[in-house]
Amino acid sequence: MADIDSKISGATPAEVSPSAENAQDDARKAKRKQAFLLFGGALALVAAGFGIYEWIEGGRYVDTDNAYVAAEVAQVTPLVAGPVLRVAVNDTQVVRKGDILVELDPTDAKIALAAAEADYADALRKVRQTVATGTALSAQVGERQADIARMTAQVQVATADLQRAEIDLKRRQSLVGDGAVSGEELTTARNAYASAQGQLAAARASLAAAQAARGTANGQQAANAALVNGTTPETNPQVLAAKARLDKARIDLERTVIRAPVSGVVTQRNVQVGQSVAVGTPVMTIVPIGQAHVDANFKESQLAHVRPGQPVTLTSDLYGDDVVYHGRVVGFSGGTGSSLAVIPAQNATGNWIKVVQRLPVRVALDPHELGAHPLRIGLSMTATIDTRPDSDRAQKGAN
Structure with missing residues (x-):
């Protein structure tokens, strides 16, 4: 090392004094220390910035992957009794409101x-x-x-x-x-x-x-x-x-022709030609996929600042992160899933363990986005709610 330094400085090893070598070592140590200090300061600034961002922005978002697509499905039932003359649709078929689904024998x-x-x-x-x-x-x-x-x-x-x-x-x-x-x-x-x-x-x-x-x-x-x-x-x-x-x-004669009450996809068709159907017998179900919404099950500890009208961003497992849906919080369920179960849990025993409950939150989706990327009921979704006050969002949009 001394030979290299002496070559750099243009002096022979014999010509370099011990005091000069010590001075060069101190200078190199000072430079390394300065570099470490600069690196540590940069890390501290990044950490501080991330912490400030999380403190200001990060706490306003609540998310869950316990969310599923749902819709107000329409169950098709005949209003008059009679034998089935014709069935015009099949499962998975897309129909529009007013399309003919089933025709009953109109003789009677x-x-x-x-x-x-x-x-x-x-x-x-x-x-x-x-x-x-x-x-x-x-x-x-x-x-x-x-x-x-x-x-x-x-x-x-x-x-x-x-x-x-x-x-x-x-x-x-x-x-x-x-x-x-x-x-x-x-x-x-x-x-x-x-x-x-x-x-x-x-x-x-x-x-x-x-x-x-x-x-x-x-x-x-x-x-x-x-x-x-x-x-x-x-x-x-x-x-x-x-x-x-x-x-x-x-009217009874008109009702022998059963039409679609809403636009959607036919599912659970269970009627055949020649079958005699009674009034109120379910013959099929229509899922209005264009009016689908999301039921997001958030933990009770996440809902302190969630309010109806807040914006929600969502992604589905069907399309992945490439397709982002935008919606709004519509409202909250009247009770948790466990409390509304057919057999509610009974915790009035000595062997009780507290379990964090989840409350369903309904999210309305943008119909234009649904038209571009249709969803089916039951599909998994990830929902993130922006809990920032409306005034802050309006101010940010104005800026």
């Missing part, structure tokens, strides 16, 4: 519709007949009123005849003592008076009968009017009831 529904149409026409005819009957009853009431007027006039005539016969009888009775009136004439006068009394009684009876007939006609008119007053033939209750049965028969 068509017969029921024809019967309902006949009942409706009959009800309408009967109501119109009732309206016409009301017109006829009104005429009858008028006729009975005319009968009463005629009978009243007859009573008046009979009363006048009776008065005249009474006067004639009294005059003859007063002349009997003078011999001016014969017994035969007196008898005739008496008979005329009695006949006038009978005619008056008959006229009065006829008037009473006419009045009773008018009362009957009035009652019949009122009863008939109660069936049609305030309505038209089309709005009569009987007609409306028949029309409701007709509308139901039409």
